[in-house]
Amino acid sequence: MTVADGIGEDWEQVFVEQSVTRRPDAFYEFAMTNDEVRIAVDATASKELSRFYPELVEQGFHVVTANKIANTLSQEFYDDLRLLLKERELSFEYETNVGAGLPIVDTIRNLHKSGEEIFAVNGVFSGSLGYIFNRFSQEEVPFSQIVLEALKQGYTEPDPREDLSGNDVARKLLVLARESGLKVEFSDIIIENLVVTDLQTASANQFIDRITELDKPLQHHKSRLQPDEVLRHLGNLMSLIRVLKFLYKW
Structure with a gap:
């Protein structure tokens, strides 16, 4: 389901009553009619949805995800997604992939970028x-x-x-x-x-x-x-x- 006015306190009931299975194309169309910053938030464990991240990026979406699958697909998919993000100057945030709210991913990334050897x-x-x-x-x-x-x-x-x-x-x-x-x-x-x-x-x-x-x-x-x-x-x-x-x- 798509909503333009945010998520209300009755979101669970609304979701049960109104949600239907859709392909990401529906979200692209929805985003085109709502001229705001485009941020796709994936709170699922769906392998199918994670494979659409490159298309989301192509459509101008930043991606925020708790879903680990995109980061654990083939190395080729991993590298191509990051190249695309760099070309489009968009963000991909996934800190909760490891350690929930602990800054483990960010710490490892920053250590590597600063030239530290991680044994x-x-x-x-x-x-x-x-x-x-x-x-x-x-x-x-x-x-x-x-x-x-x-x-x-x-x-x-x-x-x-x-x-x-x-x-x-x-x-x-x-x-x-x-x-x-x-x-x-x-x-x-x-x-x-x-x-x-x-x-x-x-x-x-x-x-x-x-x-x-x-x-x-x-x-x-x-x-x-x-x-x-x-x-x-x-x-x-x-x-x-x-x-x-x-x-x-x-």
């Missing part, structure tokens, strides 16, 4: 997995129960495998890798999927019905912890080329 970036990149493993490390509760409770509270995606697969963390690492100047593809990232093989291709309902199958392998990891250790799902970005360069200098 590694490590951390817990998933709030959902952070919550799940915090509880799992401290409580004597089955892993599956914690996941289901996190789902109920809205901490995970509707299909928790989106979080447990590690793909979301991999996308965040890819965003940071490219900000640090690396030319890499999603397929270059090694992902440890927490979902057992038999459940990776099951339907969402089947996964929930059989979610207790995750308990045994995760409990095995937990049983190996020392008293002062915890389980965490970590993302680790390391540039081997730069590490070798560093070692050579010394």
Whole structure:
């Protein structure tokens, strides 16, 4: 749906009653009749919409997005989009792609632009997995129960495998890798999927019905912890080329 007078307090009801599926062409037409600064805000996780960013830029839109997909498509798409933005002198803002409101993307970008060598970036990149493993490390509760409770509270995606697969963390690492100047593809990232093989291709309902199958392998990891250790799902970005360069200098 398109609105020219801003978003009111009743936006949820209006959205439910009036929204329809549209292609970006409708927004171009709407923008042509509203002579204001054009800013496209993408608050979806849509792969289809992210592929239209170049067209939005061609039409004179700045782009602000929480959607990580455009930044994790092919390196060619990534580079071409930035070249187009430079040619049109338009902005592309996506700080929330990693770390929500924390200035992680901007910090990595500025370090790289200032000529700093970024050897590694490590951390817990998933709030959902952070919550799940915090509880799992401290409580004597089955892993599956914690996941289901996190789902109920809205901490995970509707299909928790989106979080447990590690793909979301991999996308965040890819965003940071490219900000640090690396030319890499999603397929270059090694992902440890927490979902057992038999459940990776099951339907969402089947996964929930059989979610207790995750308990045994995760409990095995937990049983190996020392008293002062915890389980965490970590993302680790390391540039081997730069590490070798560093070692050579010394």
